[in-house]
Every structure is written in C-alpha cells, then in structure tokens.
Amino acid sequence: MSAKSFLGEFEQMVLLAVLQQKERAFALEVRRELERSANRSVSRGAFYTTLERLGKKGLVRWIEEIPEDPHRSGPLRRFDVTAEGLTALRDSRRALEALSRGLDGVLGEVG
Amino acid sequence: MTRDVRPPRWAEALLLRVLPPGTVGSSVKADLDQEFGDVVANRSAICARAWYAWEASKIAAHFTWGGVRPGAGGGRGGGIDRMTHNVRIALRSVRRDPGFSVVAIVTIALGIGANVAIFSVVNTVLLEPLPYADADRLVAIWEWNLARDRRDNVANPGNFAVWRDRSVAFREMTAISLVQPATITVSGQPDEAMMQYTSPDFFSVLAVAAKHERTFITELEQLETTEAIVSHRYWRRRFGGSPDVIGRTIQINSVPAVVVGVLPPEYVVFGEGTDLWVSIQIDVGDQTSSGRWLMVLGRLEADATLEVADAEMKAISAALADDFPDFNAGWSVSLVPLKLRG
Numbered sequence: 001m002s003a004k005s006f007l008g009e010f011e012q013m014v015l016l017a018v019l020q021q022k023e024r025a026f027a028l029e030v031r032r033e034l035e036r037s038a039n040r041s042v043s044r045g046a047f048y049t050t051l052e053r054l055g056k057k058g059l060v061r062w063i064e065e066i067p068e069d070p071h072r073s074g075p076l077r078r079f080d081v082t083a084e085g086l087t088a089l090r091d092s093r094r095a096l097e098a099l100s101r102g103l104d105g106v107l108g109e110v111g
Numbered sequence: 112m113t114r115d116v117r118p119p120r121w122a123e124a125l126l127l128r129v130l131p132p133g134t135v136g137s138s139v140k141a142d143l144d145q146e147f148g149d150v151v152a153n154r155s156a157i158c159a160r161a162w163y164a165w166e167a168s169k170i171a172a173h174f175t176w177g178g179v180r181p182g183a184g185g186g187r188g189g190g191i192d193r194m195t196h197n198v199r200i201a202l203r204s205v206r207r208d209p210g211f212s213v214v215a216i217v218t219i220a221l222g223i224g225a226n227v228a229i230f231s232v233v234n235t236v237l238l239e240p241l242p243y244a245d246a247d248r249l250v251a252i253w254e255w256n257l258a259r260d261r262r263d264n265v266a267n268p269g270n271f272a273v274w275r276d277r278s279v280a281f282r283e284m285t286a287i288s289l290v291q292p293a294t295i296t297v298s299g300q301p302d303e304a305m306m307q308y309t310s311p312d313f314f315s316v317l318a319v320a321a322k323h324e325r326t327f328i329t330e331l332e333q334l335e336t337t338e339a340i341v342s343h344r345y346w347r348r349r350f351g352g353s354p355d356v357i358g359r360t361i362q363i364n365s366v367p368a369v370v371v372g373v374l375p376p377e378y379v380v381f382g383e384g385t386d387l388w389v390s391i392q393i394d395v396g397d398q399t400s401s402g403r404w405l406m407v408l409g410r411l412e413a414d415a416t417l418e419v420a421d422a423e424m425k426a427i428s429a430a431l432a433d434d435f436p437d438f439n440a441g442w443s444v445s446l447v448p449l450k451l452r453g
Contacts, residue, residue, distance in 0.1 A: 027138065027139070027142050028142050028145065028146070043169060043173070044142075044143070044166055044169065044170050045169045045170040045171075045172060045173025045174065046173055048139050048170060048173065048174070049173045049174060052131070052135065064134050064138075067141075069145075071259065071261075072141055072144070072145060073137075073140065073141045073144040073145075074137035074138055074140055074141030074144070075134050075137055075138045075141065076138060076141070077134065077135075077138045
C-alpha cells in the first residue's frame with residue numbers, strides 16, 4: 001500500500017472490528033461487531049467486498065478454519081490485520097488527531 | 112435450519128455465479144446460509160425466502176460492480192467502469208436529496224421484495240411446466256436428517272448406488288451434483304464457469320435429447336476420456352454458437368474433456384445457471400469416504416405409487432443404517448414429486 005493512500009472510513013471500521021474480535025474474527029462476528037459498535041446497519045455486500053479489497057491491498061489476511069457446526073454449508077474464514085494494515089490504521093489515526101488538534105471547542109470531548 | 116425451508120434456488124445460483132470461486136465465495140455463501148437459518152426460525156417461510164433473495168441480490172450486485180470479482184477486468188472492463196461511474200453519480204444524487212432518495216429506495220425495495228416473494232410462488236406453481244416426458248412420474252429423492260428434521264439433504268454416492276440397485280418401485284434412478292465453479296480452458300484461454308457432475312444416464316432418465324449431437328453414453332464400461340455437455344447459453348457465449356464445438360477437447364480444472372453435445376435452450380433442472388455437465392461413474396461402496404453431495408432423481412414404474420415407493424425407499428434406507436451405522440444412523444429418505452419442487 002502506498003504511504004500516501006488513505007483508508008476510507010468504512011475500511012478503518014472493518015479493520016478495527018477485526019482487531020476487536022481477536023481470535024473470533026470470523027466474517028459474521030466482525031460484521032455484528034461493526035453493527036454493534038457503530039450502531040448502524042451494515043450491508044453484507046459492502047462488507048464482504050470491503051474485506052476482499054482490504055485483502056487485495058494486503059491489509060488483512062485470512063485462514064480457513066473447520067466450522068464447529070458440522071451442518072454449515074461451507075468453510076469459515078478467520079481474519080487478521082497484517083502489519084501493513086496496522087501501519088495504515090496508525091497513519092489514519094495520526095492524521096485525524098493532527099487535524100483535530102485545537103478543535104475541542106468545536107468537536108467536543110470524545111465520549 | 113429449524114424448519115424445512117430452503118433458500119430460493121435461483122438466488123443460490125446467482126451467488127454461485129457471481130461470487131469468487133473457492134473458499135472466498137463458498138464462505139460468503141455459507142455465512143448467508145447460516146443467517147438464513149436464524150431468519151427461518153423467527154419468520155414465515157415466505158418472508159425468509161424473500162429475505163434471502165434480497166440479501167443475495169445485494170451481495171451479487173456488490174461483487175459484480177464492486178470490482179472484486181476475479182476476471183472482472185479485461186474485455187468487460189469498459190462496461191463495468193461505465194456502470195461504476197453511473198453508480199457513483201447515483202450515490203451523489205442520493206446524498207444531495209436524501210429525503211426523496213429514501214422514499215424512492217424504500218418504494219423500490221418494497222416493490223422488489225414483494226415481487227420476489229410472489230414470483231417465487233407463481234413461478235413454481237403456475238408458470239413453469241416441466242419440459243420432460245412423463246414429468247409427473249419424476250421424483251426427487253433426498254436424504255432425511257431425522258435429528259434436524261432436514262428432509263431435503265443431498266445424498267451420499269454410495270447410498271444412491273444402493274438405492275438404484277435395490278429399488279423396484281423406480282424404473283430408473285440417476286443423480287447430479289450440486290452446482291460448483293470450475294476453470295474452463297478453451298484454446299489456452301481460462302474462464303470461470305458453473306458445472307455439475309452427472310451420472311451418465313441423467314439426461315436419458317429425463318428424456319432430454321441434445322440440440323446438437325448427443326448426451327452421455329450410458330453403457331457401464333469406463334470411457335477412456337471424460338465427456339462434457341455444454342448449455343445452449345454457454346455454447347453461444349464461449350464458442351460463438353459454432354457447430355465445431357462437438358469433439359473439441361477443453362480443460363475442466365486442468366482435466367481434459369471432450370465436448371459431445373449441446374443441450375436445448377429450454378433445459379433447466381437442478382441447476383439453473385449451469386454452463387456444462389461432466390459425466391462420472393458412481394459406484395457402490397462410497398458411503399463413508401465422500402460425504403453427501405448428490406441430488407437424486409427417480410422415474411416411477413408405471414404401476415408404482417408415490418406411497419409404495421416411499422415405503423420401499425425407507426426400508427432400503429433402514430437397511431443401510433444397519434449396514435453403515437456410523438454414517439447412516441439417524442438418516443432416512445424423503446420423496447418429493449419433481450413438479451412440486453421449490
């Protein structure tokens with residue numbers, strides 16, 4: 001990933017949700033975490049295509065796991081944020097913090 | 112799934128066609144299937160099927176226009192780029208006037224949802240006559256998972272072979288696999304297509320003749336080469352509708368196969384959206400090694416009723432549970448006339 005490219009808002013949220021889920025970062029759990037934390041509905045299509053895009057950028061990777069439910073119709077993928085993904089998240093966070101500096105009066109405290 | 116409700120087959124076929132092949136696509140579909148089970152438990156069957164159709168359509172739209180599908184570039188890139196551009200313009204319009212957009216989108220969504228739900232029923236019950244000889248004698252034979260009360264489970268190849276050998280109520284019995292993605296290489300050019308494995312007599316049991324040349328040879332001797340039959344649509348798209356396709360060798364997942372026939376355009380059964388079919392022999396003795404992955408179809412004898420066939424098949428299934436208790440205990444069979452398929 002180019003050092004100059006920025007993550008989109010939704011991409012950042014997906015990466016953070018993967019990190020939050022740790023070893024339970026299966027797609028269904030990550031999407032539920034997103035909906036819970038962001039308090040908004042997340043389109044399955046947008047979510048899965050974003051995961052694939054992040055994978056192509058090298059920001060997430062996945063491994064296939066054997067499902068616990070023997071009746072599940074297909075494989076499970078467990079996601080993980082790569083070192084490049086962490087770097088991209090840190091860069092985005094740093095940029096946001098720099099841009100927010102001195103604006104507490106306008107933006108208020110983060111809850 | 113807690114009830115015997117299946118997703119609309121066309122929606123499943125749409126996902127199989129649009130999602131990337133391999134683990135990525137199958138895991139996305141499995142996620143949706145898993146959530147479908149939760150929806151079935153809490154809503155009516157028709158609502159659950161409409162929900163699946165709607166969600167599958169949205170996922171398909173994202174994977175088609177979202178630029179993540181392998182092979183989406185190349186010759187089709189111009190069209191997709193234009194489509195992406197149009198979608199972006201549409202999204203900007205949504206942002207400019209969100210109130211109007213919400214009303215429009217909700218109206219369209221309700222309209223599509225209602226149409227999907229109604230069409231699923233009407234299409235099955237009224238519109239689609241089965242284009243096969245003596246279609247009222249054709250019966251789908253499923254394995255029945257008693258513990259989960261799932262009555263339309265796909266069948267094990269070994270069990271199918273035993274059913275076929277022992278049943279007297281069925282004049283013929285044949286099988287076809289679930290639809291799956293495959294890499295088809297023609298003249299060195301690979302492309303993704305949807306395929307199904309079939310028992311060699313599948314088309315003869317359905318009494319479906321090829322539009323060009325022939326369907327599979329049904330004699331039992333093992334053929335030296337793998338044979339393939341292509342759909343009318345795939346024949347036109349991939350081979351330009353050329354009659355030279357007959358006898359041509361193609362690669363299916365790197366395995367050579369000879370094209371022996373082209374099906375008529377109206378052929379659709381157990382696999383809307385399938386591009387080609389490959390013949391395989393299915394033998395006795397596979398019970399424990401190959402899982403359950405076949406859809407089975409039987410043609411009743413002229414004097415056999417569905418009730419008689421059902422009793423016979425359940426007895427054969429019980430014997431199989433005794434013979435292979437580790438694999439078959441807790442399983443029975445379920446018979447559904449093909450004209451009632453959903």
